[in-house]
Amino acid sequence: xSIKLEHLNYVYSQGTAYEKHALKDICLEIPHGEFVxxxxxxxxxxxxxxxxxxxxxxxxxxxxxxxxxNIYEEGYPMRELRNxxxxxFQYPEHQLFEVDVMTDVCFGPxxxxxxxxxxxxxxxxxxxxxxxxxxxxxxxxxxxSGGQKRRVAIAGVLAMRPxxxxxxxxxxxxxxxGRDDILDQIAYLHxxxxxxxxxxxxxxxxxxxxxxRIIVMNKGQVQYNxxxxxxxxxxxELEKIGLAAPxxxxxMHDLKEQGLDVKTNITTIEEAAEEIMHALExxx
Amino acid sequence: MIRDITIGQYxxxxxxxxxxxxxxxxxxxxxxxxxxxxxxxxxxxxxxTLFLAVVIRLSKVPFSxxxxxxxxxxxxxxxxxxxxxxxxxxxxxxxxxxxxxxxxGGLQTAVYMAVRLxxxxxxxxxxxxxxxxxxxxxxxxxLLHPLNKIHVPVHEVAMIMSIALRFIPILLEExxxxxxxxxxxxxxxxxxxxxxxxxxxxxxxxxxxxxAFRRANDLAMAMEARCYRGGDGRTKMKPLHYEKRDRIAYxxxxxxxxxxxxxxxxxxxxxxxx
Amino acid sequence: xxxxxQNGIAHFFYLKDRQSISLSGFLEETIxxxxxxALAKKEMITYNRKRVNVKAGWRRLFMGMVQTERLVYExxxxxxxxxxxxxxxxxxxVDIDVKEGQFIxxxxxxxxxxxxxxxxxxxIxxxxxxxxxxxxxxxxxxxxxxxxxxxxxxxxxxxxxxxIGTVVEEDVGFGPENLGVPTDEIWSRVEExxxxxxxxxxxxxxxxxxSGGQKQRVAIAGVVAMEPxxxxxxxxxxxxxxxGxxxxLKTVQKLREKKHVTVILITHYMEEVVDADQVYxxxxxxxxxxxxxxxxxxxVDKLKEYRLDVPQVTVLSDLLRKKGxxxxxGILKKEELVDAICRLN
Numbered sequence: 001x002s003i004k005l006e007h008l009n010y011v012y013s014q015g016t017a018y019e020k021h022a023l024k025d026i027c028l029e030i031p032h033g034e035f036v037x038x039x040x041x042x043x044x045x046x047x048x049x050x051x052x053x054x055x056x057x058x059x060x061x062x063x064x065x066x067x068x069x070n071i072y073e074e075g076y077p078m079r080e081l082r083n084x085x086x087x088x089f090q091y092p093e094h095q096l097f098e099v100d101v102m103t104d105v106c107f108g109p110x111x112x113x114x115x116x117x118x119x120x121x122x123x124x125x126x127x128x129x130x131x132x133x134x135x136x137x138x139x140x141x142x143x144x145s146g147g148q149k150r151r152v153a154i155a156g157v158l159a160m161r162p163x164x165x166x167x168x169x170x171x172x173x174x175x176x177x178g179r180d181d182i183l184d185q186i187a188y189l190h191x192x193x194x195x196x197x198x199x200x201x202x203x204x205x206x207x208x209x210x211x212x213r214i215i216v217m218n219k220g221q222v223q224y225n226x227x228x229x230x231x232x233x234x235x236x237e238l239e240k241i242g243l244a245a246p247x248x249x250x251x252m253h254d255l256k257e258q259g260l261d262v263k264t265n266i267t268t269i270e271e272a273a274e275e276i277m278h279a280l281e282x283x284x
Numbered sequence: 285m286i287r288d289i290t291i292g293q294y295x296x297x298x299x300x301x302x303x304x305x306x307x308x309x310x311x312x313x314x315x316x317x318x319x320x321x322x323x324x325x326x327x328x329x330x331x332x333t334l335f336l337a338v339v340i341r342l343s344k345v346p347f348s349x350x351x352x353x354x355x356x357x358x359x360x361x362x363x364x365x366x367x368x369x370x371x372x373x374x375x376x377x378x379x380x381x382x383x384x385x386x387x388x389g390g391l392q393t394a395v396y397m398a399v400r401l402x403x404x405x406x407x408x409x410x411x412x413x414x415x416x417x418x419x420x421x422x423x424x425x426x427l428l429h430p431l432n433k434i435h436v437p438v439h440e441v442a443m444i445m446s447i448a449l450r451f452i453p454i455l456l457e458e459x460x461x462x463x464x465x466x467x468x469x470x471x472x473x474x475x476x477x478x479x480x481x482x483x484x485x486x487x488x489x490x491x492x493x494x495x496a497f498r499r500a501n502d503l504a505m506a507m508e509a510r511c512y513r514g515g516d517g518r519t520k521m522k523p524l525h526y527e528k529r530d531r532i533a534y535x536x537x538x539x540x541x542x543x544x545x546x547x548x549x550x551x552x553x554x555x556x557x558x
Numbered sequence: 559x560x561x562x563x564q565n566g567i568a569h570f571f572y573l574k575d576r577q578s579i580s581l582s583g584f585l586e587e588t589i590x591x592x593x594x595x596a597l598a599k600k601e602m603i604t605y606n607r608k609r610v611n612v613k614a615g616w617r618r619l620f621m622g623m624v625q626t627e628r629l630v631y632e633x634x635x636x637x638x639x640x641x642x643x644x645x646x647x648x649x650x651x652v653d654i655d656v657k658e659g660q661f662i663x664x665x666x667x668x669x670x671x672x673x674x675x676x677x678x679x680x681x682i683x684x685x686x687x688x689x690x691x692x693x694x695x696x697x698x699x700x701x702x703x704x705x706x707x708x709x710x711x712x713x714x715x716x717x718x719x720x721x722i723g724t725v726v727e728e729d730v731g732f733g734p735e736n737l738g739v740p741t742d743e744i745w746s747r748v749e750e751x752x753x754x755x756x757x758x759x760x761x762x763x764x765x766x767x768x769s770g771g772q773k774q775r776v777a778i779a780g781v782v783a784m785e786p787x788x789x790x791x792x793x794x795x796x797x798x799x800x801x802g803x804x805x806x807l808k809t810v811q812k813l814r815e816k817k818h819v820t821v822i823l824i825t826h827y828m829e830e831v832v833d834a835d836q837v838y839x840x841x842x843x844x845x846x847x848x849x850x851x852x853x854x855x856x857x858v859d860k861l862k863e864y865r866l867d868v869p870q871v872t873v874l875s876d877l878l879r880k881k882g883x884x885x886x887x888g889i890l891k892k893e894e895l896v897d898a899i900c901r902l903n
Contacts, residue, residue, distance in 0.1 A: 042769060042799045056464050079470065087468040094458075095465040097490035107487065111470030142494065146668060156469060173796050175667040175826045177865035202799045205870060242801045247870040247892060254896040269870055273877040276899065280883070294724060296762055417724045450724045453766050502719035509680050509712040510722075510733040510780065511704055521731035521744045 002032040002164065002196055003053060003085075008062035010048055022048045024220040026062070030198065032163075035190050037211030037228075038200045041242035045220040046200050047090070050166045053198070054085040083112055086162030090169045092153030096141040101127070101152050104141055108160040119159075126159035127152075129193075131185055147178035154182075158189070164196040165189070171206065183210060205246045208232070208267035216243070229265040248272040255279075293353075293453065294416050299344040301414040305530040306423030312537040313411045319541045320400050320407075323548020329399065331544045336403055345413045353409050354402065361401055368394035417449035419522065425515075426524050439515030447503065455496060462491050621694055623788050623820045624656040624679055624710065630687035631674055631843075648674040650843035651688070656822060656836075658787065661814055663831035663851075664824045666840035667865035672824050675840070676792040679822065680712045693787055708737060711781030715793040717773035726768075726776050727752065727761040733784040744783075751779040754816060755809045771802025775809050782813065788820035789813070795827065803827070828855070829869045832890040839864055856888030871895050 010023040023045050030036055040046040051057040052064060055071055055078045063070045071081055089095065098104035105123040106116075114122065127137060130151040136144060141152050154170065167186065171179040187210050190197045201207050207214055207228070214231040216224040218241045224231045232238070235245035235253070245267070252264045252272060262279045266272050301309070320332060340347060354361075374389025412420065425442040432438050466487045467473065473484055631649040634642045649671045656662050666672040677683040678690050681697040693709040695702040711733075714720045723729025727748050734744045752758040755775040765773055774794050781789055791810065795803040807830055814821055823831065831837055837854045839847035841864045847854050855861070858876040861868050875889040875898070885898045 041801050051464065054468055056467060082468060082470060087465075089461065089465045089468070092465065094495055095462055095469075095487075095491050097487050097494075107471075108469040111472065160470065175865055176867035177667055244800065248874060251871060251874065251892050251895060254892065255899060258896060258900045260899065269874050269877060272874055273881065276878060277881055277883075280899075280902065294764065296725075296764070416728065418728045446724070447722065450722065454718055499719045502714065502716055503722070505677075505682055506712075506714055506720035507722060507732075509682060509707060509714075510784065511707050511736040512732070513704070513736065517738045518735050519738050519741060519744065521728065521735055521741065521748065523741055 002067060003030040004028070004065040005052075006063045006065070008052065008059045008064060010045075010052070010057065011060045014060065022220050023052075023059070026222055028215065028222060028225070030164075030196065032196055033194055035187070035197045035210060035212045036199065037207035037214045038198055038217065039202070039204070039207060039214060039243060040217030041202070044217040044241075046217045047168055049217065050087065050168060050198065050200060053164070053166055054082045054087050056087070083160055084162055085164045085166065086157040086160055088154055088157050088165070088167045088170060090172055092156075092170075093141075093146065093149035096149060096153060096156075099140060100138050101132070101141050101144075102137045104152060105155045105159050108156055112160060122159045122161065123155070126155040129158055129185070129189055130155045131181070147174055147181065150174070150178075150182065151185075162195070164198065166198040166200075168200045169202065170199070171201070171203070179206070186210070204232070204244055208246045216241075228267050232267055233265060293412070295345045295349060295413040297344040297414075299342055299414065300529065301339065301343040301410070303529065304414075304533055305524055305526055306415050306419040307427055307524060308526075308530045308533045308537075309411045309415055310420070310423050310427060312533065313408055315537055315541050316407045317404055319544050320403055322541070322545045324396070325548050325551075327551050328544055328548025329396075331540070331547050332403060335540050335544070336406060339410060340406070343410055343414050345410070350406055350409065350413070354405060357401075357405055361398055364401060365394045365398050368397050412449075417446045420449075421446035422520065422522065422524055439518075443515075451496075451499065454499070455492065458495055459488065459492055462488050621691060622655045622657040623660070624654065624690070624692050624822065626652055626654050626678075626685075626688065626690045628653065628688035629675070629678065629685050629690055631671075631678065631683060632686040647843050649678075649685075652840075652843070652845050654838060654845065656788070656820060658820055659818050660835045661821045661833065662823070663834040663837045664822065664840060665826060665828065665831065665837060665854075665864075665866055666824075667826055670840045670864075671843040672840045673792050674843075676712070676790050676822070676824050679710045679788075679790045681706045682712075708784055709786055710788045710790055711784050711786035713774065713777050713781055713789065713791045713794050715796050717770050717777060717797065720777050721765045721773060721780075724764060725761075726757065726763050726765060729765060729776060730779045730783050733780055737784060747783045747785070748779075751783040752776075754782055754813060755779045756812075769802060770798045771805035774798065774802070774806045778806070778809055778813070782817070782819075786819070788822065790822045790824070792824045793826070794823075795825065795830065803830075826867055828861070828867055828872070839866070851890060852888040854888075855890055 005026050005028045008026040012020040012022050038046050096104050106119040109119040109122045132151045214228050232245040232249050252262055252266050255262050256264050260279050262275050369390050372390035372393045374387050376388045379386040421442040428438045629652040632645045632647050635644045635646045664672050681703050684698050690697045692706045695706050697706050721729050722732050730748045731744050734747050755778050757775050795806050832851050837851050838845050855872050871892045875885050875895050879885050889895050
């Protein structure tokens with residue numbers, strides 16, 4: 001038990017003409033070490049939700065417990081929470097500002113009050129974790145390619161050694177190779193260092209491949225919360241809220257409809273291929 | 285939040301004020317601002333207030349929205365009020381402690397100044413609330429057109445202004461995002477002395493500038509791709525023509541200025557109070 | 559007699575090359591071409607009180623909408639102090655040929671040169687070597703600059719950074735204003751373009767309040783209002799969510815059907831190009847694959863090598879084929895795969 005949200009509500013610009021109920025009665029629990037996928041189309045509240053997790057936005061009502069303690073109680077050490085819950089924003093490369101990659105990655109640890117040596121050690125470790133080549137450590141972050149910049153930005157958060165890593169669409173705007181590289185790296189981090197990962201994404205295919213659990217947001221509420229196969233079973237409802245199951249899920253449903261005896265709770269290509277071969281053999 | 289700043293943001297509505305020629309609004313705003321300094325008596329303030337109230341009403345912009353626009357300038361207002369309050373030594377002493385002295389005259393000046401500033405801001409933001417930046421630019425361009433003869437690049441200046449206005453909300457939103465991102469990395473933007481705080485702004489300013497330059501570059505390319513080549517040979521989608529309502533508006537504003545001048549200077553208070 | 563004969567030939571080529579004809583343009587050019595023979599060496603003649611470029615007229619009769627010949631683009635590589643340390647080739651000998659009315663897709667990963675190529679079509683960049691013609695006009699010639707930009711409208715990646723106006727309709731009017739179109743016509747063009755992209759009900763809105771997909775549609779309307787013959791879309795969906803992506807693609811599709819405009823779509827999402835007439839795949843500044851979507855999609859391994867995003871259905875079909883099932887290569891849509899599997903029995 002790591003993060004727990006109880007009846008969380010958030011209302012934008014309360015009391016004005018632009019008032020918007022962005023989060024409605026959110027109850028969630030994210031246990032330690034899980035890889036959670038958070039989906040929802042633009043404006044569903046998912047970005048607002050993750051900004052609550054490290055206290056950047058304060059809920060209008062409700063409670064958020066981190067390791068059993070309500071972060072809204074008087075005197076809660078917010079800085080400590082931000083050290084523990086690392087948040088990587090969308091297009092994080094836009095936050096780079098230092099003269100070179102190394103110094104930029106040191107920014108987080110420096111703010112934590114660590115010694116310069118310790119900062120550097122942490123930065124080195126983080127840069128290695130995101131797989132950036134050593135020749136770039138002294139380069140200006142602005143000279144790097146889009147994918148490399150993004151790695152640096154993620155390293156900047158990892159260098160703070162968070163226990164929970166929240167990523168808001170870390171693959172937006174990257175090409176397929178860049179995307180796969182980053183996601184594989186995150187999955188590797190998750191296995192390697194016992195990190196809780198919360199991945200916000202539009203891509204069902206990506207989420208299906210990596211997440212243990214999927215949370216679907218719609219209009220500020222949690223619509224589904226479960227294992228990928230469970231959530232994607234609702235593929236028709238998902239479509240109504242501007243989302244979709246992975247393409248293979250549709251193929252399996254269509255095949256079943258055509259009379260081929262296949263399981264439909266399939267979300268990845270490899271599973272699908274195996275299941276189809278299996279079903280065809282059974283038939284013979 | 286930073287994006288709540290509404291000062292200067294166009295407010296879409298269908299009002300007579302929205303339909304007026306931007307030149308009328310520009311000139312009138314200027315006249316109104318000048319008029320605020322033409323009087324120094326309560327009747328003058330009453331006239332100026334009434335005029336403003338009527339214009340706000342006509343604009344169909346909700347009053348709460350206008351008030352929200354004042355928020356970012358509250359600090360500036362406070363400073364002016366405090367300076368006037370303590371530095372004007374005039375008339376009976378109302379309060380005295382250590383080096384602080386408040387006089388009747390000081391209090392009066394402070395209140396007058398605050399009211400004037402608030403009216404000034406509301407007056408000018410009413411113009412931007414009811415005029416799209418493009419119209420505003422067209423208005424300025426046309427008003428200043430004669431300056432072209434002495435080689436002032438009027439069109440270019442107007443275009444720069446309009447682009448600046450378009451990108452203000454985008455850059456504000458971006459600032460908000462960058463601030464959050466740096467806070468998430470442990471940046472401390474609230475504590476420390478002034479120098480420390482200024483230093484703490486670097487992680488926000490550098491990315492903001494980088495992004496502004498990137499956007500400027502993109503935008504320049506997009507404009508060229510759409511055949512933008514300066515003001516020559518350009519036609520207007522919304523060319524400016526004075527209509528009847530514009531002429532009426534001019535008359536109304538001139539009548540107001542004369543009224544405020546006469547009433548503010550020559551009509552004593554007791555005539556109004558009975 | 560001779561005149562009629564030539565006219566016939568020109569007619570023949572004209573019809574062969576084009577799917578849509580603008581009659582007045584056709585007549586002008588044909589006559590220009592005819593006079594071109596008569597006036598053998600003259601380049602510009604006056605016809606119908608207009609200056610007509612005879613060479614361009616001839617070229618257009620035989621040439622596509624966008625055509626390149628051994629196109630090369632080099633840029634200077636600089637070290638930290640800004641000194642030139644060498645040249646880098648973003649485009650290296652590219653030949654493409656796009657016919658009027660076609661839907662062409664250019665695929666490639668980030669840095670493959672596809673966006674650099676797109677910028678040539680609008681004369682934002684000019685080739686270092688080789689030539690690019692847009693609508694028969696050489697983009698290198700500064701005299702052609704504005705005509706080229708009007709012929710080939712361009713939509714960019716970032717929806718925020720290409721909208722100039724603060725009200726939707728004013729932004730759409732920006733292009734026609736620059737072209738010197740009379741006021742009344744600007745209004746009718748704006749209205750028509752906003753209708754064409756389905757954004758007419760937002761005409762008085764501020765672009766800042768729109769979704770990413772809606773902003774891109776406004777940007778497309780801004781280009782359509784300039785009445786280009788060809789629209790170049792440079793990764794228009796890269797920054798959008800799936801809903802926005804669908805919106806934009808549907809809009810492009812609709813434009814093609816209604817306005818018969820030539821479309822060049824640059825992207826790295828392969829599922830966006832299944833309806834294209836021709837697909838080019840770029841890598842390291844070269845065109846490495848070329849053909850119909852089916853021909854290109856059949857080579858899954860090669861596509862993956864070029865770091866492209868192959869749709870799940872295509873990958874699955876390929877995987878099943880490798881496992882020994884008799885499934886045709888180059889499957890693009892899920893219905894095709896389902897059909898193919900069902901037919902196996």
